Amino acid sequence: MRHGARRRRTALTAALVAAAMTVSLTAGCTRHGTADDARAPHRTTAPTGSAPPGAPLAVKIDNVPEARPQTGLDAADVVYTEQVEGGLSRLMAVYATTMPESVGPVRSARESDLELLRQFAEPTLAFSGAQRKLLPLIHQAPLRAASPDEAADAYYRSAEKGAPHNLYLHPARLLPSAPGRAALTTGFHYGPAPAGGTPESSRTVRYPSARFTFTWSARRGGWLVAMDGTPTVRSDGSRVAPATVVVQYVRIRSSRFHDTLGSNTPYTETVGSGKAEVLRDGRSFDATWSRPAATVGTAFKTADGGRMDFADGQVWVVFAAAPS
Numbered sequence: 001m002r003h004g005a006r007r008r009r010t011a012l013t014a015a016l017v018a019a020a021m022t023v024s025l026t027a028g029c030t031r032h033g034t035a036d037d038a039r040a041p042h043r044t045t046a047p048t049g050s051a052p053p054g055a056p057l058a059v060k061i062d063n064v065p066e067a068r069p070q071t072g073l074d075a076a077d078v079v080y081t082e083q084v085e086g087g088l089s090r091l092m093a094v095y096a097t098t099m100p101e102s103v104g105p106v107r108s109a110r111e112s113d114l115e116l117l118r119q120f121a122e123p124t125l126a127f128s129g130a131q132r133k134l135l136p137l138i139h140q141a142p143l144r145a146a147s148p149d150e151a152a153d154a155y156y157r158s159a160e161k162g163a164p165h166n167l168y169l170h171p172a173r174l175l176p177s178a179p180g181r182a183a184l185t186t187g188f189h190y191g192p193a194p195a196g197g198t199p200e201s202s203r204t205v206r207y208p209s210a211r212f213t214f215t216w217s218a219r220r221g222g223w224l225v226a227m228d229g230t231p232t233v234r235s236d237g238s239r240v241a242p243a244t245v246v247v248q249y250v251r252i253r254s255s256r257f258h259d260t261l262g263s264n265t266p267y268t269e270t271v272g273s274g275k276a277e278v279l280r281d282g283r284s285f286d287a288t289w290s291r292p293a294a295t296v297g298t299a300f301k302t303a304d305g306g307r308m309d310f311a312d313g314q315v316w317v318v319f320a321a322a323p324s
Contacts, residue, residue, distance in 0.1 A: 055144070056120055056183040057175050060113070060127040061091040062105040063210070063227060067165040072103035074234045074314070077184055079242070081318045083252055083266045084110060087208025089227070092116070094123075096183040099175060104168030105161065109134070111255045112268040114141045118294035119185055126154075126169050131265070146174050187297020191309035194302050197283035205247055205318045212318055214245045216282045222313065223279055243313030245279040246300070248289055249322040268319045275322070276300060280311040 056077075061070055063081075073079060076093035084090045090107060109127040111134055117123050124144040129135075138145050148155045154173035158166045203223075204213045214223035222241030225232035232240040251274075255267035273290040278300065287308045291298040300308035 054179050054183045055122045055124060055175075056094050056096040056179055057099070057124045057126065057171055058113075058117055058120075059093050059095070059103045059169060059171075060107050060109050060125075061093055061103070062107040062165055063089050063091050064165070065228065065230065066161065067105045067107075068227070068230060069233050069235075070104065071168065071235060072100040072171075073232065074240050075100040075103075077181075077314060078186060078188075079314070079316045080116065081212060081316070082110065082112065082268050083207045083210075083319070083321070085265055087210065089207055089210040089212070094120075094184070094186075095171060095175075096179050097181050099171045099178045101172075102168050102170055104158070105165045106155070106167045106169050107164070109138060110265060110267075111137065112266075112270070114138065114143075115294050116268075116270050117141070117143055119187070119291075119297045120183065121185065124174050126171075126174060128164070128167050185297050187291070187299050188315060189300075189307055189309050190312050193281050193283065193311070194285065194306060194308065196303075197281075197285045199282060200279060200284040201282070203245070203247070203277070203279055203284065205320050214242075214279060214316070216279075217241055218282060221311075223316075225316070242316045243280065243311035244315045246310075246315065246317045247277040247279075247320050248298075248317055249275045250319050252319070252321045270294075270298070270319070278308055278310070 061073070073091070073093060075095065075098045077096050078094040080092040080094070081089055082092065090110070092113060093103065106126055106128050109125065109130045113125070114137060117125060122142055122144060124146050125138070126146045129147055130138055146154065148167070151174060154170050156168055156170070157163070158168055160166070200216060202213060202215045204211055210228055213226040213229070215226070217224050220239070220241040222243050223245050224239045224241050234240060251269040251272070252266050253269065254264045271291050271294050273288065276287040276289045278285045278287045285308065286303045288301045289298050302308050
């Protein structure tokens with residue numbers, strides 16, 4: 001009897017040690033470094049259900065100097081820039097026609113991301129985490145949440161950068177294949193440039209603590225991107241050069257959320273209407289934008305009311321504060 005009890009105690013101890021090691025390793029793989037990346041209860045399984053056909057992948061990407069150069073930006077169909085706490089910027093890259101091998105660094109989501117993503121049919125949102133009070137809203141939204149808590153095996157840490165700027169995503173582990181251009185229900189139209197426009201060699205958009213500069217390259221047929229004065233490059237060192245850049249003037253207000261320092265999180269309103277500037281083919285076109293509901297894309301019109309077509313290729317949309 002004593003030998004049997006000892007064997008049972010030994011087996012139980014071994015099981016508890018193994019369980020503790022598993023929890024420790026799992027936590028180490030998913031710690032994001034800051035409280036704004038707070039997580040829901042940890043899970044190591046894939047997100048519930050597979051990505052529906054025709055659903056794009058949206059990835060929140062870090063954009064502070066420590067995060068650069070980013071990986072996978074050049075493969076995105078659309079890159080949105082948004083203002084976050086402290087007047088800094090963050091990116092959301094949307095993938096539908098091409099899935100790169102990796103994307104990152106991946107960072108946390110914001111409340112206004114949910115409104116922006118309503119234009120897509122059940123998109124997959126890859127993000128590192130979110131403010132704790134925001135997490136329930138993300139999981140109630142009509143999207144497939146895919147943070148490391150829902151899909152741990154889709155993420156990895158790079159040794160080339162320090163936390164929290166070193167979390168990267170393998171998109172193929174979330175979407176087995178690119179859904180195709182039909183998934184880009186942005187409302188954008190592509191075609192020849194309209195008549196008119198003003199020759200433009202360079203355009204800078206400023207946030208309180210960040211700036212984006214787009215410089216026309218006839219050789220590349222696109223706008224060379226620089227962020228905070230640093231050229232935005234691909235893994236081979238060549239510049240990221242979207243064919244079209246949209247400066248969309250929107251209302252940026254305070255949201256109901258704050259970061260750990262008490263700074264309010266800005267909310268970028270993407271439903272409504274306003275003015276815009278469209279850069280394509282080395283020219284700038286005055287335009288207007290309209291998005292009457294969150295479930296539809298954004299329509300762009302020329303100054304005379306015609307349809308504003310974009311150049312074929314990648315589009316960057318810079319959300320800038322509308323003049324008050």
